[in-house]
Amino acid sequence: MALRAVTADGEDLDELLQRVIPGKDYSCSADRSPSLPWDRFAAWVHCICVVGFDLELGQAVEIIYPPHAKLSDKEKTSICYLSFPDSNSGCLGDTQFCFRIRQSANRRSSHDCLLDQYDRDAPVYLKKDSAHYYGYVYFRQVRDKTLKRGYFQKSLVLLSKLPYVNFFHFLLKLIAPEYFDKNEPCLEAACNDLDRWPAPIPGRTLNLPTMGVVIKVRIPTGQDKPGATQIVQSGDETDTQVSFALPTIHEVDLFRCFCPIFFHVQMIWELVLLGEPLVVMAPSPAESSETVLALVCCVSPLKYCSDFRPYFTIHDSEFKEYTTRTQAPPSVILGVTNPFFAKTLQHWPHIIRIGDMKPAGDIPKQVKVKKLKNLKTLDSKPGVYTSYKTFLGRDEEIIKQVQKGIQQKRPSEAQSAILRRYFLELTQSFIIPLERYVASLMPLQKSISPWKSPPQLKPFSEEEFMKTLEKAGPQLTSRLKGDWIGLYRQFLKSPNFDGWFRSRWKEMTQKLEALHLEALCDADLLIWIQKHTEVEVVDLVLKLKEKLVQAKQHCLPLKQDTLEKLQLHIEAIICSLPEDLQSILLKNGTT
Template structure:
């Protein structure tokens, strides 16, 4: 066939990447392979052309996990817009539901269109104008018109109140009552429009737009990361023969107070109500997903540090006054952590794993023969 594809299927632990294709390091292959960060590289600028003036507002809606209906002229436009919206939070993992192309025949149709409960946190891409009537109670609706020619200056859709939604003849626009917490970056829009006038390549425009969104998300997340790191117990508090200390609880008020000295203003030039944005973010699925993942990583790190502390301790001294029950308990716990570490669930060095195996052999060898048979069956 003449073409070789080497594919890596990412796992849930992988962090999303963005950016242009990367050159592979295999110098002996001609032509040199190109590594794509995903199978389908979205042309973010082309997707956001009609909504460039409202990219920051849409970013906030995505960050806060707000329900958004995207009504597009075709399934392709609908799908690309939804995927572009869900990708604009990178490197923050998108933890809400999203449907690039949703129809009345989908099994969740009744669930999404019911008025007996609040709309779910989902980005819904549709083409049927019927949804305008069915989902009139949704707080945010993005109506996209027919795409323009690539060389044309994009006509920006207008921001409109949800009350102006009409059943079938709804004009293109972003129908929302959401007031942005952050001031809009007008310089970005000027740079993008200037690039369009100068016929700058679309991939360069996309890189500018994605870099802006990346810096915006990172500026928002970095204070959370710093505060979360402060909740980790100090290494000196981890002793080999005691249960590892607990991770300190995340206190929202303490975090908000910390923003005065280490807030997003240190890394992001945008002004606005950052406190209000964080307060709303705490109620979103994205905060819950981010916190759970970070807490899990910290717990694994804590467990790994405890395992290292055990492996660096003097085992013979510890065993001198311990009963067989305590020794067997140590063996079982070490084995459990060894299995987890070997399954890449714990960030442990290979040298530590070797010491742990040696410890297990030493401990088991000190026990009576009957217990050795139980712990190490032939």
């Protein structure tokens, strides 16, 4: 009799997992077995909100779609303030930007088991954010004499746990203008389109119909070569239906963001890598959010593990926490537009002030690093305000390469690709020695025995790691000179190291569990039970059943036939026991 695993909500775990088995066709054809209503929608988007301006109330959430989507009062308040540009920004026409807020309540359900499956193979920096929502905003402000305020002011906000910045901004460009013209029926139709989409499974090229067009995207996998083009043109006959093929779902225009300060990209990379408190002061939410997201991207493929707020206002619930002078600023990147922050955050150690982003023409003047005491007036010039001393020498080669591109009027996409490759090579040179050392903490496979608990990983030793840098440090792959040892020591104290190490430790622990299960499957357990008491055999059965459930819940890196083999082992051992014990264990098989 097969065991049946259930979730905390009482749903059959096997049935849930079957819905995302690799190779299953997730097409939207009518003859396929449909998911539950709004399951497909929820895999991509939590909800879509309409925020309007009320003369008496100020910003207010007018619509939440689908209506059953849950948002706390605190989340609604945050969305209201963050979905409108600051009053000083003066954004006329249409503008798009992004914000990020803490999820105020843990709403994890059995459906999240599916979402975990979807992004299991995604790179760490593209996995869903379990503790935050991304808010993708399309704001329209136009003069309207028929309204008392004299302006039409409204935002369409798409709330998601997925950091697919480029994709969701593109999606809103299709939905928002139609909604502003045709109102709610258009929004309902768009949401129904989303609820017919295939699941966001990494590695698949997805055709996503919406608003009468088809968007073609591919979500990267953790195994993809970093920097590779995501959309590969094929001779597939369905390509004739594609209206737009997006080359990337998440990358922002690095050159546009870093052009005013590209002389200091080396220093900026170090600040982000070390999780230093950083403020971006920009003239608009669009420029603020784009720059913060570019900063977070510059340590890719390492995941930025500290908090970051692409757009932050004085109304934010964390305002007091982040602006207090009684303690050191937290490890966070803030994007702000209100001039009030120039005074409020003057005690922060690193501030980037940017002007209006314009298409690059002439070579920008070299913006010098300035001391924080110079950031006193609201009209301070654009620049980097910090007293930070870099650990590594400045890379003149990348500066010359970008300068040459500006002189030759190289397209922004090409300039961004150069910067992205530079950051990627720098981060990889830095992280490879750490990867190599942490891999050495894994026990030898010959030490794994089916008759013993899985062996433990060796502890991380900072001094042992530092010794490995003499022969196998970043000097093997990077041309940069400087105090690499000092940079590593500082990094080991940072949230980025903590997040990276926890992730790698979890991966290796799961690998050990998987290897132990494989050893159990290859062992002759029926001979083992002949030499042990019934109590010990029952204990073995219960442990194997627990391991089977955990292997599925934790998505251990196992082949399906290994799990099936373990299931057969359990059933064979149960059948070898007396009938009264068999009935008890089989009855208990619904654990």
